[in-house]
Amino acid sequence: MNIQRVRSDLVATERVPGLRDKSLRVVEDGSGHLTVALDPVGAKTGDFVITIETSAARYAAGDYAIATDLTIGGIIDHWSEEHWRA
Amino acid sequence: MKVFRVEGTLVATARIGNLDRHRLLVVQERASSSKQVAVDPVGCKPGDWVIAVGSSAARDAAGSKEYPSDLTIVGIIDYWEEDDPTDDAGTSGGAEAAS
Numbered sequence: 584m585n586i587q588r589v590r591s592d593l594v595a596t597e598r599v600p601g602l603r604d605k606s607l608r609v610v611e612d613g614s615g616h617l618t619v620a621l622d623p624v625g626a627k628t629g630d631f632v633i634t635i636e637t638s639a640a641r642y643a644a645g646d647y648a649i650a651t652d653l654t655i656g657g658i659i660d661h662w663s664e665e666h667w668r669a
Numbered sequence: 670m671k672v673f674r675v676e677g678t679l680v681a682t683a684r685i686g687n688l689d690r691h692r693l694l695v696v697q698e699r700a701s702s703s704k705q706v707a708v709d710p711v712g713c714k715p716g717d718w719v720i721a722v723g724s725s726a727a728r729d730a731a732g733s734k735e736y737p738s739d740l741t742i743v744g745i746i747d748y749w750e751e752d753d754p755t756d757d758a759g760t761s762g763g764a765e766a767a768s
Contacts, residue, residue, distance in 0.1 A: 595720060595744030599710050601730045602743045607670075607720070617699065619670035619720045638725045650730035650743055652722045653670055 584656060586667060587612050589630045593619055601650030608655065610634060613667050621651040624658055631662040670720040670743065672699040675713045679706055687737055694742070696721065699751070708738040711745060718749040 587610040595607060606622045610632065621644050626632050633656045635643040643654035673696035681693060692709045696719070707721050708731045719742045722730055730741040 593720070594747040596747050597711055598744030599730050599741075601726070607744075609672075617672065619672060621670075636724075640724070641726055648729065650722055650726040650741070651670065652724040652726045 584633050584635050585612065586659065586662065587618075587620070587632055587634050588667070589622075589626045589628050589632060589655075590617065591628055599650060601648065603649060605644065605649065605651075610653075610655070618653055620653040620655050621649070622655045624655050626655055626658050631659040631667070633657045633659065670722050672746070672749070673697060673705075673707065673719050673721055673742075674699065675715050675717045675719060676704065677715045685737065687735060690736075691731060696740075696742075705740055707740040707742050708736070709742045711742050713742060713745055718746040720744050720746060 590609045590611050593607040593609050608620055608622045609617055610620045611617050620634050623645055635654050635656045640651045640654040641647045643656050644651050676695040679693040679695050694707050694709045695704055696707045697704050713719055721740050721742045723740055727738045727741040728734055728736050730743050731738045
């Protein structure tokens, strides 16, 4: 699992059925690299979150049939930018 | 999921039998110059910004567990703020920081 920060929402209207209608967020890591994560939790822009990768991401999404390789597992209550920047 | 931009269709007539049904696209990862090949079950156009999955989800996203893909496009991004990050990484970084 990694600590990442939610940068924005992501809208993708045309998508594969395997992604269902799940919410997507753009997340960034400590070095500023952007990826996209599925969000079953309801994170807001600026939240620090825990992300889960690879096939575990599909279990984290609540259903193994969902086609994701990165899922937000939780919102961190207390975290600061100094802790986090690489 | 990673963000890519679609470059174009890739034609590979001689291919393994179970790599059928879907088009293959050449895609370029955001803020990177490396090109990869992705399976496209969605129907993208060149220039589209898309999200793609790897890992075991790439196989299911292509339609079945047996589909031999390790990179599958799962959606077309409706709006992405960068227009052209791949041609000139320096200027696009500045544009992104300014927005």
